Amino acid sequence: MNTTLRNDQELGGESRRVEYRVQGLSCPNCTREMQEEIQRLEHGQDASLLYNSGRLLINPAVDLQQVERILKGDGATLIKPDPGSPDGASAAAVAGSVEGRTATETGSAGEPEEHESRLGLWLLVLAAVMYGVTFVPAVPGAVGIGLDLAAIAISGYSTFLRGLRNLIRLKFNMDTLMTVALTGAVIIGEWKEATLVAILFGLNELLEGYGMSRARRSLSALLEAAPKEAVVVRDGRESVVPIAQLKVADVVLVRAGEKIPSDGTVLEGTSAVNEAAITGESIPVTKRPGQPVFGGSVNSEGLLRIRIDKPYEDSSLAKIMHLVQEAQDKKTPTELFIDRFAKGYTPAIMILAALVILVPPLLFGQPWMKWVYEGLAILIVGCPCALVLSSPIALVSGMTRCARLGVLVKGGVHLEQLGKVNAIAFDKTGTLTKGQPEVQREIAYDPQRLYAVAAALESGSMHPLAAAVVRHVAARSGGDERPQPAGLVTLPGVGLSAEVDGVRCFVGSEALLAQLSLGGEEQARVAEDLARLKSEGLTVVLAAESARVLGLFGLADELRPEAPDVVRALHRAGVARTVMLTGDHAAAAQGIAARSGVTEWHAGLLPEQKVAHIQALAGRGTVAMVGDGINDAPALAAADLGIAMGQGTDSAVETADIVLMQDHLGQLPSAIRIARRAGRIIAWNIGLSLSLKLIALLLTIPGWLTLWIAVMSDMGATIIVTLLGLTILLGKDPKTLDPHVRPIKDSN
Secondary structure, eight states: OOOEEEEEHHHHHHHHEEEEEEEOOOOOHHHHHHHHHHTTTTTTOOOOOEETTTEEETTSSSSSSHHHHHHHHOOEEOOOOTSHHHHHHHHHTTTOGGGGOOHHHHHTTTHHHHHHHHHHHHHHHHHHHHHHHTSTTTTTTTHHHHHHHHHHHHHHHHHHHHHHHHHTTTSSHHHHHHHHHHHHHHHHTTTTHHHHHHHHHHHHHHHHHHHHHHHHHHHHHHHOOOOEEEEEETTTTEEEEEEEOTTTEEEEEOOTTTTTTTEEEEEEEEEEOOHHHHOOOOOOOOOOOOEOOOOEEEEOOOOEEEEEOGGGGGHHHHHHHHHHHHHHHHHHHHHHHHHHHHHHHHHHHHHHHHHHHHHHHHHHHOHHHHHHHHHHHHHHTTTOOOHTTTTHHHHHHHHHHHHHHTTEEOOOOHHHHHHHEEEEEEIIIIIIIEEEEEEEEEEEEEEHHHHHHHHHHHOOOOHHHHHHHHHHHHHHHTOOOOOOEEEEETTTTTTEEETTTTTEEESSSGGGGGOOOOOOOHHHHHHHHHHHHHTOOOOOEOOOOOOOEEEEOOOOOOOOOTTHHHHHHHHHHOOOEEEEEOSOOOOHHHHHHHHHSSSSEEEEOOOHHHHHHHHHHHHSSSSSEEESSSSHHHHHHHHSSSEETTTTOOHHHHHOOOOEEESSSSSSHHHHHHHHHHHHHHHHHHHHHHHHHHHHHTTTTTTTTOOHHHHHHHHHHHHHHHHHHHHOOOSOOOOOTTTTTTTTOOOO
């Protein structure tokens, strides 16, 4: 099935558009021109023909026969659904949800395209053999001309027919240029050069199609994790339902080797779950009852009973699929500039060629045939193919490579920005740190009594500091049986009080000291130890009886193990400034900043103060902000580039331009390197395309431009930019290491 329905909310109301797959789009420039034609049809004003993803979004009221006629003019085909097919039925079930598309739908147009590519390749090989035979001395001239004509017909017929239709309609694009050039070369008897033009243009089209198709297929491969059905348990019965019919609180069974249908929580069972499709992590994660799981991840071992927490269209995988699909078609400033340039460029080339043909013979008495030949060469040089392909293949390849690492880039414009980043600001809690306090230091005056009192009182609290103290005491005391507190009382803003073994005890902040009856010497000792722990940036929890302090715990948010290596790798990748912004107090911030290696830090910040710092950084270059909480959303939006931790809050993930689907920073340096590489390749492609065209055009001044040179400068440039864009997909992806086992290593 190759179509889904989608509800697009417009500012002025609702516009329901149908999405079709389109096969055979030849180039971005031609796609843009066809989109403009479709938009001129009745009800077609909001139509979008998207080259990168091969999709057409269109109002269902538009006459499809006219759309097909427009597409056919460029050799493209609209893939229609079969209403009676199971996939067609499932489309109805997910009407209005672009996330409902499955991997089958995404890639189903691939087989016809591959068949056509193979056929085109064989025809080109046959044409090349015929062309080669014409150079054999024993072949008579008339036979050679016949072979040239046959080779032109085999390799260039589709281009010629498209160009002829365009010429009749006075539509000037690269097919028109090629048709005029081929016709002119045949008329003036340049058989061999005309044949070479046709063969190389055919090869060029084949490589263009392969390049974009390869980038699309690589991206589609990321979406193959999409589950199709789920085994639901209702009223004690098991039934298989499409994932679109899943509801919140449904209970599903997932057996070994099956995909988890949507985000949920494990109710029963323990198993290793492969989350690579979501996070990029290749090592399966052990899941037990009570732990969350992602839709699209694979159950590797035993049977899991899972409660569905989100309908499929709101699941992590569906969001990724939707964002990746949308990301392909967001045009960058570079692409928009090239589109505007190409729009006026082709007619300008036609005018220039006409002037070259007419001016020298009419004004200077030059021979007609020589300047007709030069004008035809200019038409070939003038094809904007290489220029318009300079950017999209490289961008889609870069986004695909990042997605394979678990770094979701929401559009080509954001990939371009990522490649230009020279400053990165980090939130502290949950980004550079784990977001979970741990006991870092302990001062025990009576260890045995300290552990008993702390465990008894803190086990009844839900506060994160209390949970950290309980974990620490359990590890130190070996899980000894804890006494039961009596008369537990909450002291607002201070802590807890209860009787333990008949003695009134307290656990809480240093404000408890005001409620204790301490001797002067002990009070001085405790105050000194308190000051020392606080100077280290630690938050202090103390345990005491009425007349004595039992001990102190110094807690801090634990630094992520990979953070220092990531910061060093960012500096090596060309990020000059790394800045930590936090609402925490200065002593805690200073400790984390020193251990993580960031170049500067700012503490005690409110959300609006973080925004002010981001704006100040933006004044000195391109700045990215990395965060994970609700309070980070304003700063993420204010930065040139917002980067969210995938396990962060929904508001941070929605606001961000890039999402790190792992729960760590390990692949951020690799993503920046990929973005910088994509940016370099785009710059090389544009420079190469324009330089070769300029050199070829300058050769017309002395009359040295030949069809051979014209073909090599244009087709050669197109082939080179296509292959350079695909190089981003090559090479082994850096391995995502578990930061809890060993540090993330810097990788190229």
